[in-house]
Amino acid sequence: MALIVQKYGGTSVGSIERIRNVAERVAKFKMLGHQVVVVVSAMSGETNRLIALAKEIHKEPDPRELDVLVSTGEQVTIALLAMALKDLGLKARSFTGWQVPLRTDDVHTKARIEHIDDQAMRAALDSGHVVVVAGFQGVDAAGNITTLGRGGSDTTGVALAAALKADECQIYTDVDGVYTTDPRIVPEARRLPTITFEEMLELASLGSKVLQIRSVEFAGKYKVKLRVLSSFEDEGEGTLITFEDESMEQPIISGIAFNRDEAKLTVLGVPDKPGIAATILGAVADANIDVDMIVQNVGANNTTDFTFTVHRGEFKKAMEVLNRVKTEIGAREVSGDDKIAKVSLVGVGMRTHAGVASKMFRTLAAENINMQMISTSEIKISVVVEDKYMELAVRALHQAFDLDKAPAA
Numbered sequence: 001m002a003l004i005v006q007k008y009g010g011t012s013v014g015s016i017e018r019i020r021n022v023a024e025r026v027a028k029f030k031m032l033g034h035q036v037v038v039v040v041s042a043m044s045g046e047t048n049r050l051i052a053l054a055k056e057i058h059k060e061p062d063p064r065e066l067d068v069l070v071s072t073g074e075q076v077t078i079a080l081l082a083m084a085l086k087d088l089g090l091k092a093r094s095f096t097g098w099q100v101p102l103r104t105d106d107v108h109t110k111a112r113i114e115h116i117d118d119q120a121m122r123a124a125l126d127s128g129h130v131v132v133v134a135g136f137q138g139v140d141a142a143g144n145i146t147t148l149g150r151g152g153s154d155t156t157g158v159a160l161a162a163a164l165k166a167d168e169c170q171i172y173t174d175v176d177g178v179y180t181t182d183p184r185i186v187p188e189a190r191r192l193p194t195i196t197f198e199e200m201l202e203l204a205s206l207g208s209k210v211l212q213i214r215s216v217e218f219a220g221k222y223k224v225k226l227r228v229l230s231s232f233e234d235e236g237e238g239t240l241i242t243f244e245d246e247s248m249e250q251p252i253i254s255g256i257a258f259n260r261d262e263a264k265l266t267v268l269g270v271p272d273k274p275g276i277a278a279t280i281l282g283a284v285a286d287a288n289i290d291v292d293m294i295v296q297n298v299g300a301n302n303t304t305d306f307t308f309t310v311h312r313g314e315f316k317k318a319m320e321v322l323n324r325v326k327t328e329i330g331a332r333e334v335s336g337d338d339k340i341a342k343v344s345l346v347g348v349g350m351r352t353h354a355g356v357a358s359k360m361f362r363t364l365a366a367e368n369i370n371m372q373m374i375s376t377s378e379i380k381i382s383v384v385v386e387d388k389y390m391e392l393a394v395r396a397l398h399q400a401f402d403l404d405k406a407p408a409a
C-alpha cells in the first residue's frame, strides 16, 4: 500500500464530466489499495474570471479581499470532486486550506507555506477516506485566507506530499509530461521521460509554466518523487523529475523556456564611479521591485549605460523610481521597453560542453534576431529579444539543437 498525492490542474477539472473522470482515476488507485490525497485547482478560467471581477471594482484590489475571492474557485472543485467520489461509492472528505490547516506567512497573493498539520488528513486517510484538498490556498497565523501565487496548486500538491511523506506526487495536467519546450509553440517538441531537478528548476524559473517554481523547490528540498502526467490518457509514464547526479551521459540541452513577463529599463549616461549600481538598484529594491537580468556597459566620456529587467507588472513603478533617482546620480536619460521576451536554453550538459552560446547566437543571427541582453549560468543561457521574434527564436533554436530528435542511445 502506498500513499499517493495527485494534483489535477484547471483544465483537468474544467467540467462536470472531467471531474467525474478524475474521480474514476482516483477510484482506480483506491481499488489497488493505495491511500490517495487529491489536490485540485479551480475549474479552468475561474481564477481569471474572479480576478477580472475584482478589477472591475478597483484597478488594484485589496490583497486580503482578493485572496478571499480567488480562493473560492478551489472550494468549488473540492466539493464537486468529493461528491463525485461519493457517487462512486468511495468515502471522501474535502478540506479547504484552513481546514487542513496549511499555514502560510501573511504575504497575500504570494504567500509561502510555513507549516502543514497532517493530523486531520491522516485521520481521514486512516478511516478509509480519499482526502480532497483545495490547492493554491492557505491560512496565516491571524486566520486570514492567503493564496500561493498563480499556479500555486502545484506547490500545494508537492508540499502535502512532503508533509505526509508520500511515496509519489503526481501532477496531472493537459500535457502528458514535460516537453523540450511548450508544445503549443513548437508542435515538434518532444516529451522528456526524465528531467533532472536542477533543469526543471531552471525551466520553471525561466517561464515554463508546466510546474510552479516553488513546487520544484519543495520537491528538491524534501526529495519528493515528482511526476508530471496527462489527466486525459490512461497509459504513459509522463516525466519523472530525477535527483541522481550527472554521472550518466546527459544531453547538452534539455529544454527551451521563454517568457514575456519582463520589461527592460535603461539609465543612460551615468557617471562611471563606484556606488552607482548600488544607488540605482537600492532605490528599486526599496520600492519592493525584484530585478532579474543586469547589464552594464562602459560608454563614452567616463559614463556608463545601466540596463536591467523587472516583472512587466512593475514596469511603470520602476520607471517612476528611475526618473526620481536620475537627478540624484546625474544620469542623462532614462528609457524603458516592455516589448521584450526572454528565451533560455537549459541543460546540465552545458557544464561539460563548450560552444553552446556561440551556436545559439549564430542561430539567432541567421534569423536576423537581435539580442538585447545576455545572461548565463552553469546550466542556462538566456537572451532578451524583441517580443515579436520570440516564437521564431524558440522554433529556430529547437531545430538547431535537434531537440525534436530522440537523443542517441
Ligand code: ADP
Pocket: 008, 009, 010, 011, 012, 041, 151, 172, 173, 174, 175, 177, 178, 179, 180, 181, 182, 183, 184, 207, 208, 209, 210, 211, 255
Ligand atoms: P494546469 O492547469 O494543469 O496546472 P498549466 O496550464 O499550468 O496546467 O500547465 C500546463 C501547460 O504548460 C501546458 O498546456 C503547456 O502549454 C505549458 N508548458 C509550457 N512549457 C512546457 C513544457 N516544457 N512542457 C510541457 N508543457 C509546457
Ligand code: ASP
Pocket: 009, 010, 041, 042, 047, 048, 073, 135, 136, 149, 150, 151, 152, 153, 154
Ligand atoms: N487556480 C490557481 C490559478 O489559476 C492555482 C492553480 O491553478 O494552480 O493560478
Ligand code: MG
Pocket: 009, 151, 154, 209, 210, 211, 212
Ligand atoms: Mg498550472
